[in-house]
Amino acid sequence: MVNILTSLAPYLSILPFVSQHNNKETWQQSHDQTNLLKHCGGMGPYVQGTGxxxxxxxxxxxxxxxxxVIAFARHGERYPTSSVGLDLKRVFEKLKNTKVxxxxxxxxxVRDWEYFVSDDSLLEMETNSSRFSGLLDMYNFGQTVRSQYSDLYKNGTKLPFFAASGQRVVDSAESFAKGFFLGDEKEFEEYAALQILPEKRRQGANTLTTGRSCAPYSKYDGFPSRKTSGIFKSGPFLKKEAQRLNELSPGFDLTKEDVYALLTYCPFELNYRGYSEVCNALSMEAFMGLEYLRDVELWYTKANHPYTLMLGSVYINATLSLMEQGPENLDxxxxxxxxxxxxDLLYYLxxxxxxxxxxxxxxxKHIDFGRFFKVSELIPMGARIVLERLSASDGEKYVRVIVNDAVIPLAHCHDGPGFSCNLKQLRFLFEKRLKGKTYAEECEVKAKHPQYLSFYWDWKDGRYE
Structure with missing residues (x-):
């Protein structure tokens, strides 16, 4: 009998990945669809994009x-917010206090269960323990960037790191910077210039949180109708999961609200502990439902809100301007x-x-299994969007987009090197979408507040507080 792998060897040798994994079970199996981190709705640990x-x-x-290289990142893995924390503590206490x-x-x-938030002061902060530590994740990201683009940093020069003022964001930026300087405290202290942008309306367009400065945005939630039904309104999968758990673990009398809280509990406990028995107790079907609930909510209220293009236009305009100038005109x-x-990453995308x-x-009304928009793929904790400017041998400039370590060709422009988009064409497409509108006008930014983003250019003497 002919050994198929042997007969294919001459061809497999030109495929580095395949030739390194000749074990049939290794390269014929895919684990993406059963990876829980792909279904945590953006609340769980960082996971690379499928690409x-x-x-x-x-x-x-x-x-x-x-x-x-221009990178725009979400803060690393964190504890739940104060409001979510209340819900998680509620379901924890309900189950612990139930006599079965x-x-x-x-x-x-549940008999030996312990709550993972030891002190309320930790709520909303970065996690700093386990394999999914938010601070470690960002530190490693900084190290990776330094290794990959080391030739683009001029040793011994100040380098700015821009951060929205939320403490978890500032901590993430600082941890990334320490990783970038490879743990050398002296270099970090001397050359890392952390620039903190207040998350305040008074920042106008000179901000990393454009939603805060856009009054009309907050007046409209983006949903087509408050009479939405099916999967979004009632979450039938929640009732089904509650029934399953009540049958297998009688006495707790779980409601659909309890199930939702447990589904949320899982990713946040992963962020802290690195493991979670709550995750093991819940079905993958329930997590798929949670994922879709989150996708629907963020699609309408953030990603495809009528004002989203305006909110993201501030960042993209600045990004394109930096690339059009190039390092040669930016010291x-x-x-x-x-x-x-x-x-903010959704606005950018x-x-x-x-x-x-x-x-x-x-x-x-039902789960759209064929959707591109998946929050866990696009904005998990520690999400990162990296834009590379490519210089071709003919002098043309191109932009390549990398989302969570996966190259994502732009839908309408990807015929450049490495499936990149010509910088001039990208500017043209961007301006065409704006139709002459500006963020300051559409978001009713007061004249006394900044009308455009300037901190990338005036950071050396900028005053943002």
Missing amino acids: YGIPLSLTDTDAAKVDQ DAYQGPLSF DQALWFSFSHDT NALTVLDYQTKDLST
Whole structure:
């Protein structure tokens, strides 16, 4: 009998990944669909994007090199917010205080269960323990960037790190910077210039949190109707999961609200402990329902809100301007790092046209399994959007988009090196979408407040407090 692997060897040898994994079970199995982190609705630990298999490194045939990098990242893994924390504590206390005949089934762990938030002062802060530590995640991200783009940093020069003023964001930016300087405290103290942008309306357009400065945005939630039904309104999967748990672990009398709280409890406990018995107790079907609830909510209220393009336009305009100027006109600074919240990354992705792959609104009646828009793929904790400016041998400039370590070609422009988009074409497409509108006008920014983003250019003497 012919050994198929042997007969294919001459061909497999030209495929580095395949030739390194000749074990049949290794390269014929995919674990993405059963990876719980892909279904945590953006509340759980960082997970790489699925992508399209495009190599992160450019090949010799691309005839282009990276000469500028602009990154926009979400803070790292964190504890729940104060409001979510109340809900998690409620369900914890309900189950702990319930007297049952026997601790059995999926909820048998409740007998020895301990709440993972030891002090309320930790709420909303970065986690700093376990394999999913938010601070460690950002530190490692900084190290990776330094390793990958070391030739773009001029040793011994000040480098700014821009952060929205939320403490978890500031802590993430600082941890990233320490990683970038490879743990050298002296270099960090001397060369890292942390620039903190207040999350206040008075910042106008000179901000990393444009939603705070846009009055009309907060007046409209984005939903097509408050009479939405099915999966969004009642969450039938929640009732089904409650029934399953009540049958297998009788006595706790879980409601659909309890199930939702437990589904939320799981990813936040992962952020802190690195493991969670709550996660093990719940079904994958329930997590898929949670994921879709989160996707629907954030699609309408953030990602595809009528004002989202305006909110993201501030960041994209600044990004394109930096790339059009290039390091040669920016004191040789080729690296730009900014840190904010998940919603701000969604605004950015919208204005960048990455979300154009989602060609229709998400259904509020049933799960749309064919959707592109998945919060866990796009904005998990520690999410990062990296834009590379590529200089081709003919002098043309291109932009390549990397979302969570996966190259994402822009839907309407990807014929450049490494599936990048010509910088001039990207500017044209961006301006075409804006139709002459400006953030300051559409968001009714008061004349006394900044009308445009300037901190990338005036950071050396900027005053933002």
